Amino acid sequence: MTQAQSIPKTRWAVLGPGQISRDFVVGLRASEHGMLHAVGSSSAERAAAFASEHGAAASGTYDEILARDDVDAVYVGTVHTTHADLAIRALEAGKAVLCEKPASPTLAEVERILETAERVQRPFLEAFKTRFGPFADTLRELAAGGELGAPQRFEGAFGFDAVIHQGRLFDPEVGGGAILDVGCYPLSLAIDLAAAAGRPIDPEYRRFDAELVAGVDGTASAELTFGDLTAVIATSIIENLSDTGVLTFADAEVVLPNVWGSRTESPSQLIVRRGADERVIEVPVVQPMGAEADAVSFALAEGRVEVPQMPWAHTRAAARVLADWRGAALAG
Incomplete structure (x- = not known):
């Protein structure tokens, strides 16, 4: 059996x-x-x-x-x-x-x-x-493998235009705002990549930025360092942001189209670029939920x-950054 x-x-x-x-x-x-x-x-x-x-x-x-x-x-x-x-x-x-x-x-x-x-x-x-399926597994393997050199920089954003600035997303009493709702995705991916690459998962902060809308963080960005791996992340609930992520290695660049997938399908493609050479990696999709x-x-x-x-150490690391990032945003 x-x-x-x-x-x-x-x-x-x-x-x-x-x-x-x-x-x-x-x-x-x-x-x-x-x-x-x-x-x-x-x-x-x-x-x-x-x-x-x-x-x-x-x-x-x-x-x-x-x-x-x-x-x-x-x-x-x-x-x-x-x-x-x-x-x-x-x-x-x-x-x-x-x-x-x-x-x-x-x-x-x-x-x-x-x-x-x-x-x-x-x-x-x-x-x-986003932690589940062949796409996530392949990303971890690339970050850990050394095939592309050391990972140096991750850039990723998750943002959408909510159009109507009402409801839970814009209610500070229930934790509204972009950082908690979708900014957690690029942060969680950065933590996952750092862990796979053997870097510390509790980052140091270089900068936090935010714009308040209706008393919550409507847009926000952050620059974090996980040892020698830099993460530049952004989020919004008032603007559509690109869903293409980029992971830069010492010897190559990995482009991640549709990096967040959807609630019904995980992402299916990674693009590895070395100079003029480009290799497309196709992976099976899963129902992520x-x-x-x-x-x-x-x-x-x-x-x-x-x-x-998604080990508890990653949940703890994300909670610390989210609280500090959001605290800085709401403090103005």
Whole structure:
């Protein structure tokens, strides 16, 4: 019997029946080892409606769902400021947790989550879909391999025009702003590349910049150094930014078209340029949210509390930078 065949289906509960949770359910259907079983919300009525729409067997309030013994794992898809409380409650109820990024707006709350996961010995994964699949694996191999020389610089941005400056993205009370919502993606990739290359993952800061819109960081940029690897990253919720990343090595440049992929497909292409020579690397795509769910299933089956694609050390490093970057932005 293979490992895939021997893993029982993970019975998932979704906490927070919003749009991101709808996307997670799509990913869960594409996963090999997960199934939607329950839906929890602060409103039992909203939970029931979501459960009916997506075919979940059970629904109820958060407390009702976390008290169930037929739930193995929970997906936390609520607003940023509620992540820590729900993740900790779920862990203490004996569930594995996949928590949407960022794990929390503050480093102190992230530490509370991870301390709880360690104490109760249940898996916790911060949901960075970009960490999963052949594209992410190939990038790590290039950063680690030495084939292209030492990695020297990463440039990446994630930004979109929200058009209407309302709702959670522009609400400071729920952690609105570009840095927490999408700036975390280029930061997380920079940390991943630094780790793969054997560089420190806790960077030094060269600069933070931001523009406030409606009391939140509408745009922001940062320059960080991971030892001798420099990362220049940018983010926005008021402007569409290029989704092409560039990783510069001593002897080559790797261009990353569509570096973030989508919620249904991971990126499929890397372009390696050495002088006038250009080599296109095509890689298979995966359903990245389904891959996250399967990573939690493997951790449960193997008795691990961490997932290697997104270890807790990376969650801690990202939380520190996000808090400092956002703090600098809001301080003006």
